[in-house]
């Protein structure tokens with residue numbers, strides 16, 4: 001009867017991976033724009049993806065900030081009580 005333990009540790013690992021990823025994109029939400037590299041021929045035109053900043057948000061960064069905001073709000077509401 002080790003099935004539950006295996007599932008539990010697998011779930012814990014998945015959760016840890018999600019949390020790790022969330023923390024990673026939260027601390028480093030931006031990366032170098034991939035689309036700029038592909039636009040060497042069309043010099044002078046602004047990149048549609050990063051709008052010339054050469055930085056784009058990592059996938060999940062928006063969600064990580066959204067979750068953080070809701071956690072902060074939950075904490076503040078709890079503290080005000």
Ligand SMILES: [Zn+2]
Pocket residue numbers: 033034035036047048049050051052054055
């Ligand atoms: Zn770009």
